[in-house]
Amino acid sequence: MNLQNKTFIKGVICNFVLVTQLIFVSQAYSAGTVGKIDNVDFSFEGVFGTYDKKQLQRGLQVFTEVCAGCHGLTHVAYRNLGDKGGPELPPEQVKAYAAQFDIYDPDIDDDRSAVPSDYFSGSMVENAPNLSLMAKARVGGAEYIVSLLKSYTEEEKEQAGSVLYGNKLYPGGWIAMSQPLWGDDVEYMDGTEATLQQEAEDVAAFLMWAAEPKLNVRKETGFRAVLLLLLLSVLLYFTNKKLWAPHKYKKV
Ligand code: HEC
Numbered sequence: 001m002n003l004q005n006k007t008f009i010k011g012v013i014c015n016f017v018l019v020t021q022l023i024f025v026s027q028a029y030s031a032g033t034v035g036k037i038d039n040v041d042f043s044f045e046g047v048f049g050t051y052d053k054k055q056l057q058r059g060l061q062v063f064t065e066v067c068a069g070c071h072g073l074t075h076v077a078y079r080n081l082g083d084k085g086g087p088e089l090p091p092e093q094v095k096a097y098a099a100q101f102d103i104y105d106p107d108i109d110d111d112r113s114a115v116p117s118d119y120f121s122g123s124m125v126e127n128a129p130n131l132s133l134m135a136k137a138r139v140g141g142a143e144y145i146v147s148l149l150k151s152y153t154e155e156e157k158e159q160a161g162s163v164l165y166g167n168k169l170y171p172g173g174w175i176a177m178s179q180p181l182w183g184d185d186v187e188y189m190d191g192t193e194a195t196l197q198q199e200a201e202d203v204a205a206f207l208m209w210a211a212e213p214k215l216n217v218r219k220e221t222g223f224r225a226v227l228l229l230l231l232l233s234v235l236l237y238f239t240n241k242k243l244w245a246p247h248k249y250k251k252v
Contacts, residue, residue: 008240012233036169037140037147040201044208048223050216051209056087058188059206062199065186067131070177072122075132076210079116085216086209091116127176135204135211144169145204150196152179 043052060081063073078098081089089097098114101121105112123130138144148169155166157174164174181203183196192198209215 037143040143053088055205059202062203070125070128072130073120073132074122077119133211135208142204142208146200149181149200
């Protein structure tokens with residue numbers, strides 16, 4: 001092998017090592033914990049991580065039965081519940097899910113039952129934020145949500161006419177949301193035991209999906225792009241070799 005080929009191969013190897021390191025280092029940062037945020041091994045973490053459809057379905061159940069009493073989720077349409085890479089409810093279940101809700105339709109100036117193309121409703125309680133993008137809005141993401149739900153101290157105090165609840169994670173130590181999860185708040189349809197930890201993880205995963213529904217697709221595309229680049233490097237190596245072959249060992 002001549003010098004040129006050696007340098008080229010070295011270049012390819014260096015680039016490859018650099019790219020893989022960049023991928024893993026950025027992953028390590030995004031999965032890092034901040035403050036007292038618990039580390040949770042979510043299925044969607046890491047380079048190849050994807051959402052767990054069953055977990056998203058359980059999270060949807062917790063959201064519907066507990067959180068939706070106060071919080072909106074207006075960026076998500078009911079039909080998204082059937083999307084690939086999401087909870088993947090079959091079409092008839094998506095229809096049935098939407099049909100439980102009544103929404104106001106300006107076209108008929110009246111309420112009607114929702115259909116899959118309608119969106120989840122807004123917040124029912126004035127100061128309860130919309131949760132559509134919450135999992136991406138807070139440092140720690142889904143892990144922040146799990147920890148927040150588990151950090152209640154069961155203390156209460158009144159301030160300026162409203163009740164605040166002690167929460168060790170929330171900035172300032174007091175939050176206007178009463179403790180929503182205690183364990184056994186829902187009866188999971190898939191038979192999973194509804195511990196506080198389980199419910200918190202499931203609803204956090206669901207909210208992560210709501211904030212970033214295309215994560216599975218994005219990772220698949222990224223993986224394919226890396227493969228393609230590798231293939232390209234190999235092809236380039238051989239093209240280079242062939243191109244220079246006639247000039248090899250030529251006496252100058
Ligand atoms: C009784 C009404 C109520 C219920 C039920 C409820 N929340 Fe809240 N939530 C609130 C209110 C009010 C706030 C605003 C708190 C504040 O600003 O101090 C809030 C804030 C939040 C926040 C934002 C915290 C932050 O960092 O700003 C998250 C995340 C959240 N809720 C998640 C949930 C989840 C998940 C559920 C279901 C398991 C849930 N909530 C159930 C009323 C509720």
